[in-house]
Amino acid sequence: MPSTDWVTIQGKKGHGAGKVTDDEKNAMIDHAVSTWEGMGLTDPEKLAFGIATMGLESGFDPHAVGKTESSDEYGLGQFTVHSTSSAPHDG
Numbered sequence: 379m380p381s382t383d384w385v386t387i388q389g390k391k392g393h394g395a396g397k398v399t400d401d402e403k404n405a406m407i408d409h410a411v412s413t414w415e416g417m418g419l420t421d422p423e424k425l426a427f428g429i430a431t432m433g434l435e436s437g438f439d440p441h442a443v444g445k446t447e448s449s450d451e452y453g454l455g456q457f458t459v460h461s462t463s464s465a466p467h468d469g
Contacts, residue, residue, distance in 0.1 A: 403438040406454070431455055 398406070407429055414425060435456040436442035444451035450459045 397441075398437065398439050406432070406438045406440065410454070 410428060410432065411425055414428060419425065419428075432438055432454045435451075436454045438454070440454050442453065442456065443449075444456065451457065
């Protein structure tokens with residue numbers, strides 16, 4: 379899907395999120411969708427869920443951080459150190 383399909387999608391704004399331009403947002407979505415499709419994820423509803431999660435959790439800002447000093451959420455999905463370390467890995 380070309381970036382022009384993403385113009386109506388809005389991300390969260392506020393502390394630690396949403397500090398990206400529309401061009402950066404569109405590029406982030408394009409990259410994510412391309413990666414997911416390369417992994418075999420092609421269901422439009424699942425792709426939409428992933429895009430919505432990035433918009434809600436980080437405002438499409440890959441450098442977004444949690445709201446408090448003691449939180450360790452980071453990135454597009456606001457994952458924590460615990461959630462990434464306990465995720466299944468290949469190899």
